Amino acid sequence: MVLTRRIIPCLDIKDGRVVKGTHFVELRDAGDPVELAQRYNDQGADEVIFLDITASKENRGTLIDVIRRASDRLFLPLTVGGGIRSIDDIHAILRAGADKVSINTSAVHDPDLISRGAQRFGTQCIVLAMDVRRNFTPNPEGTPVVLPDGSTCWYEVVIYGGSRPTGIDAISWAKAGEERGAGEILLTSMETDGTKGGFDIPITASISDAAGIPVIASGGVGTYEHFYDGFTRGKADACLAASVFHYGEMTVQSVKEYLVSRQIPIRI
Amino acid sequence: MKKIAIVDYGLGNLRSVMKGLEKAGASPFITADAGEIGSADGIVLPGVGAFREGMDQLGELRDAVVRSSRDVPLLGICLGMQMLMERSEEHGLHPGLALVPGTVRKFPHQPGYKVPQMGWNQIRLEQPDHPLFAGFLPEEFMYFVHSYYADTLPEYTLTTTEYICRFASTIHHGNVYGVQFHPEKSGVNGLRLLSNYIGMC
Numbered sequence: 001m002v003l004t005r006r007i008i009p010c011l012d013i014k015d016g017r018v019v020k021g022t023h024f025v026e027l028r029d030a031g032d033p034v035e036l037a038q039r040y041n042d043q044g045a046d047e048v049i050f051l052d053i054t055a056s057k058e059n060r061g062t063l064i065d066v067i068r069r070a071s072d073r074l075f076l077p078l079t080v081g082g083g084i085r086s087i088d089d090i091h092a093i094l095r096a097g098a099d100k101v102s103i104n105t106s107a108v109h110d111p112d113l114i115s116r117g118a119q120r121f122g123t124q125c126i127v128l129a130m131d132v133r134r135n136f137t138p139n140p141e142g143t144p145v146v147l148p149d150g151s152t153c154w155y156e157v158v159i160y161g162g163s164r165p166t167g168i169d170a171i172s173w174a175k176a177g178e179e180r181g182a183g184e185i186l187l188t189s190m191e192t193d194g195t196k197g198g199f200d201i202p203i204t205a206s207i208s209d210a211a212g213i214p215v216i217a218s219g220g221v222g223t224y225e226h227f228y229d230g231f232t233r234g235k236a237d238a239c240l241a242a243s244v245f246h247y248g249e250m251t252v253q254s255v256k257e258y259l260v261s262r263q264i265p266i267r268i
Numbered sequence: 269m270k271k272i273a274i275v276d277y278g279l280g281n282l283r284s285v286m287k288g289l290e291k292a293g294a295s296p297f298i299t300a301d302a303g304e305i306g307s308a309d310g311i312v313l314p315g316v317g318a319f320r321e322g323m324d325q326l327g328e329l330r331d332a333v334v335r336s337s338r339d340v341p342l343l344g345i346c347l348g349m350q351m352l353m354e355r356s357e358e359h360g361l362h363p364g365l366a367l368v369p370g371t372v373r374k375f376p377h378q379p380g381y382k383v384p385q386m387g388w389n390q391i392r393l394e395q396p397d398h399p400l401f402a403g404f405l406p407e408e409f410m411y412f413v414h415s416y417y418a419d420t421l422p423e424y425t426l427t428t429t430e431y432i433c434r435f436a437s438t439i440h441h442g443n444v445y446g447v448q449f450h451p452e453k454s455g456v457n458g459l460r461l462l463s464n465y466i467g468m469c
Contacts, residue, residue: 097283122317124413267388
């Protein structure tokens, strides 16, 4: 009996629709996040994350509607992220039926949002999402991380989808988030995101070691082995993937069966 | 259909609990009214967040919950379960509803274990014949999110779970039940538990 490692599909949502195409031709409406989430639920997903990339504020209402419909049909944990700027935003999303919110850029602008959110709604529902990138410019504030080729860098927090560096050391930021009351860290490396070359193991393991809260590894999955590496060398508590599931290259079930065969504790 | 009162004291994801109870075959309603709590066939005390804030928010509904628990089954979920205990060590020492003997304690620090425990873990049936777990296999998965756990005696323990230590993941005392996990987030197993609970109301 042991706490199992989690597999978490992530859906990018814009104006209430799934952004990335899917190969689930048998779905009535492949662009409906609720139908897709239901499919992942049936495959054995341990949680689902909705990431809202809706630009306009007016269309935020469609997200709330999606969360409501999803939580009415799915009896599994749901995290929602994207564009959350205030306690009111958090409240509206939790009230609609989400269990956790993930906060990224807003946490950099207003770190106190993490503290206030955790105080009001509980540590368990605040996820600190952070996008990071390697920086080889010497920085006394940066925690050194040794890369597989033997070189050393520090990891910098980047915001606005990776377009803007912040100068913040990722490992220090993870610890600060934990101290402020975040219950989990969602770590995406810009180095590996979209490459299908595997998770960024050095920073995932470093943050998992530095933080006492669970870490979700994100960015770079292309093979079954990558999930295994994320849990073992990367020391992740959960692995997130999007495109390999959306495009039907893998199912949650096939990933889980593979991991079980490699002796990773998994809920089947 | 059984009328189940979901106690609304400002914390927690009430919508999921309500939908779970509906799906499991009850007629649930969300209420912060002592009279309505008193007229229900069963009472669910949900909740996430901090113990002391939960007790404070519950405020004057405490009496209604305690009184009703003598007549109809009460089910506490997560923080709602912890509040059934005598006391909690979360940020000081705070009194609970004292419906089940025992203390809520923080997971001790142990290398290799993250706190909160977040994710799916198994429950071991300590009293396999209990109607709350009718139809359950000996070790089913449930979804947990918590940093504190109930420390109570075996006679008040229906299931145990292992994380850092072996703790009571389901407690009971007479008409009072509490689960540390989230049945409304635990798929078919969770819905089965809710359905069993409704059957006892």
